[in-house]
Amino acid sequence: MKSYFQYIAQHNIDSNTVLSVNAGTNWADKYNFIEIKPDFQDFAIFGNWVKQKSQISDQAAFSREGFRPLIVNTKQFPRNTKQKTGDTSLNADIDWSQLEVWVALMKDWYFDTHRMLNGSITFTGTTEYIAVGNNIKFDVQLVNPTQNMTKLQNTATIQDGYFILGHIESISNSFTVNDSGARSYITTVQFVRGIVVNSKNVAYGDGTLDALSSAMTINTLKNTTNTLSTSDSQDPDPQKVRGN
Numbered sequence: 346m347k348s349y350f351q352y353i354a355q356h357n358i359d360s361n362t363v364l365s366v367n368a369g370t371n372w373a374d375k376y377n378f379i380e381i382k383p384d385f386q387d388f389a390i391f392g393n394w395v396k397q398k399s400q401i402s403d404q405a406a407f408s409r410e411g412f413r414p415l416i417v418n419t420k421q422f423p424r425n426t427k428q429k430t431g432d433t434s435l436n437a438d439i440d441w442s443q444l445e446v447w448v449a450l451m452k453d454w455y456f457d458t459h460r461m462l463n464g465s466i467t468f469t470g471t472t473e474y475i476a477v478g479n480n481i482k483f484d485v486q487l488v489n490p491t492q493n494m495t496k497l498q499n500t501a502t503i504q505d506g507y508f509i510l511g512h513i514e515s516i517s518n519s520f521t522v523n524d525s526g527a528r529s530y531i532t533t534v535q536f537v538r539g540i541v542v543n544s545k546n547v548a549y550g551d552g553t554l555d556a557l558s559s560a561m562t563i564n565t566l567k568n569t570t571n572t573l574s575t576s577d578s579q580d581p582d583p584q585k586v587r588g589n
Contacts, residue, residue, distance in 0.1 A: 355546075356475050356513075358468055358483040364531060366487045368464025368509075368539060370554055375459045377403040378414040379451045381444060383422045398444035401452050415455060460553035462488070462509060462539030470530030475516050481536050482510050482546075506544045510552075511536030 380400045422443070466483060475481075485507040515535040522528050540552030 354476065354479040355510075356473065356479060356481050358466065358481060360484045360487060362468040362471075363483065363487055364467045364469065366464065366466045366483070368462045368466075368488055368536075370459050370461065371463055372410070372459045374463070375410075375457065376413045376415040376455045377406040377410055378412060379448060379455060380414070380416045381447055381451070382416060382418045383444075384418050384420045385422075395441060395444065398441055399448060401448045403456055415451070417451075457553065458538070461537070462511060462554065463537045464539070465533055465535045467531055467533045470518060470520065470532050475513065475532070475534065477513055477515060479513050480510060481513050481534055482508050482542075485509050485541055507549060508542055508544070509539045510542045510546060511539035 378400070379402070380396070382399065466481070466487075488509060513534055514537050517533050518530070519533070520528070520530045541549040541554070542552060543549060
């Protein structure tokens with residue numbers, strides 16, 4: 346989906362070299378509450394007022410998934426570098442407005458992770474250097490049409506020019522020689538955040554699969570089968586965590 350990273354190396358996989366693809370979406374991957382807690386005195390002083398900027402939630406998802414919080418402590422935070430009129434020094438006050446920007450970025454990354462493909466692809470060994478953190482791209486037809494994809498995306502699987510674009514999380518190579526002398530060399534790539542794109546890497550629709558995290562009504566274009574779960578006994582009470 347959104348990304349502020351550019352010029353990431355991409356590896357295009359020839360379908361003729363692919364041995365297997367194992368991929369799917371995972372609702373257990375997502376969060377529905379995020380809080381950023383700057384770990385210094387000023388944050389504690391402003392208390393609940395700052396919490397309005399430092400927290401974000403998808404309350405519609407609580408009843409379906411339970412309370413799934415991600416609370417991040419940090420000792421680093423941007424300061425306001427705007428110069429005051431007639432002042433040649435930098436104003437070093439903390440820029441609390443950046444909390445809202447930061448939380449919004451975290452929301453974009455974590456609230457809808459279940460809408461993207463995670464999995465692995467195995468293909469005949471390559472001499473190309475593939476690094477963790479790069480992107481991988483392969484024909485969408487290698488992923489069978491599923492109820493997790495929109496009707497339009499399932500239609501795209503029978504057309505040319507649509508692909509899965511994912512982010513490489515790990516890679517392994519295996520080389521074996523059996524007793525008869527036959528050799529086998531294969532590469533397996535684990536990827537995350539896979540979306541449907543065209544040949545120019547433009548997302549097909551919004552690129553993602555499955556339903557929005559906040560979707561509570563039937564959508565005929567999306568899969569509506571969700572997992573049921575409850576909050577863990579160790580999870581904090583969301584009503585007590587949130588500021589007033």
